[in-house]
Amino acid sequence: MTPTAEEHAERYDLHGLRQQMLRESSGTIDDSIPELAAASADVCGIAIVDDDGDTRTTPDADLEFSVQSAVKPFVYALALVDDRERVLDAVGTEPTGEAFDAIVLESETGRPPNPMVNAGALLTANLVDGSTPDERFARILSGISAFAGRELTVDENVSRSEQLLGDRNRALGYLMRSRGTLDIEVDDAVSVYARACSIVVTAEVLATMGATLAFGGRNPVTGEQVVPREVVPIVLSIMATCGMYDGSGRWMRRVGLPAKSGVAGGLVASVPWQLGLGVYSPPLDGEGNSVRGVLACEKLSDDMGLHVFGPPRDEARYR
Ligand code: GLN
Numbered sequence: 001m002t003p004t005a006e007e008h009a010e011r012y013d014l015h016g017l018r019q020q021m022l023r024e025s026s027g028t029i030d031d032s033i034p035e036l037a038a039a040s041a042d043v044c045g046i047a048i049v050d051d052d053g054d055t056r057t058t059p060d061a062d063l064e065f066s067v068q069s070a071v072k073p074f075v076y077a078l079a080l081v082d083d084r085e086r087v088l089d090a091v092g093t094e095p096t097g098e099a100f101d102a103i104v105l106e107s108e109t110g111r112p113p114n115p116m117v118n119a120g121a122l123l124t125a126n127l128v129d130g131s132t133p134d135e136r137f138a139r140i141l142s143g144i145s146a147f148a149g150r151e152l153t154v155d156e157n158v159s160r161s162e163q164l165l166g167d168r169n170r171a172l173g174y175l176m177r178s179r180g181t182l183d184i185e186v187d188d189a190v191s192v193y194a195r196a197c198s199i200v201v202t203a204e205v206l207a208t209m210g211a212t213l214a215f216g217g218r219n220p221v222t223g224e225q226v227v228p229r230e231v232v233p234i235v236l237s238i239m240a241t242c243g244m245y246d247g248s249g250r251w252m253r254r255v256g257l258p259a260k261s262g263v264a265g266g267l268v269a270s271v272p273w274q275l276g277l278g279v280y281s282p283p284l285d286g287e288g289n290s291v292r293g294v295l296a297c298e299k300l301s302d303d304m305g306l307h308v309f310g311p312p313r314d315e316a317r318y319r
Helices: 005-011 014-022 068-090 118-124 133-148 156-164 167-178 186-197 203-214 229-242 245-254 291-304
Strands: 045-050 055-057 259-261 266-271 275-280
Touching (some): 005 045, 005 275, 014 045, 068 118, 068 186, 068 203, 068 229, 118 167, 118 186, 133 203, 156 186, 203 229, 229 245, 229 259, 245 291, 266 291, 275 291
Antiparallel strands (some): 045 055, 045 275, 266 275
């Protein structure tokens, strides 16, 4: 019998993987806001959480950074919990092949193409329960903290910069208002979304969040059922098709896991019913995904047999 993912995770040389990743020097630091531009290129944190909530980490897995777009699947999950039919009606579920900040809506419907691009996330962040921006953000922060298994906070400097420099997101907001897709003030919508992107996480936190999705919405560290199990397949399937932007096709071929990246250098992946993975390393590839995060997940997937379409653990049965 092939070792289980948990057995692999217990004895995998994560530190050796990190050293190997640090020898990769390609990629560029995001400079869309000053706080992101100040990040170090010489850090790489990797974390794995299994079904018992056991957590394995490398150095740098405790470094704090803003979650950015890696928050989008979790905000989407919370919005689905709060009003599933409205969310599925308001936001598409199709990959675009465009950049995450593309000024693109579905031509016929005026809907955002999916909840992983900025237009979709801007809308889903404002479809969670709450009649004011503060109430909606409070719902998001509480829900994301439950996915993380700890009380999370916001980097107020990042949030301020995201709002001050968020002209493209405001443009998306006005475009959606012009199509009747967004019915609240654009600045209010952007403020909720910008604060969600500014929530502070670590690679270890991302691995716990990824594990919560991996185990049907139940946080394996705290035991809390964060979202109902039936919401999870919707979220994981859209992470798999859209989570890595226009690198999603290559990612699914090479890694084969639902995942989501963020421009601060975070990457979260879920191995359904096996593990959650979190990686943090700021240098990004051309699609806005962490170079070392992608490479680390490729290696983990190959070495531990994590590809969702790979051979089964009890492969001998099928020979
Ligand atoms: N805050 C960033 C934005 O709104 C997030 C982008 C990302 O992480 N891909 O563009």
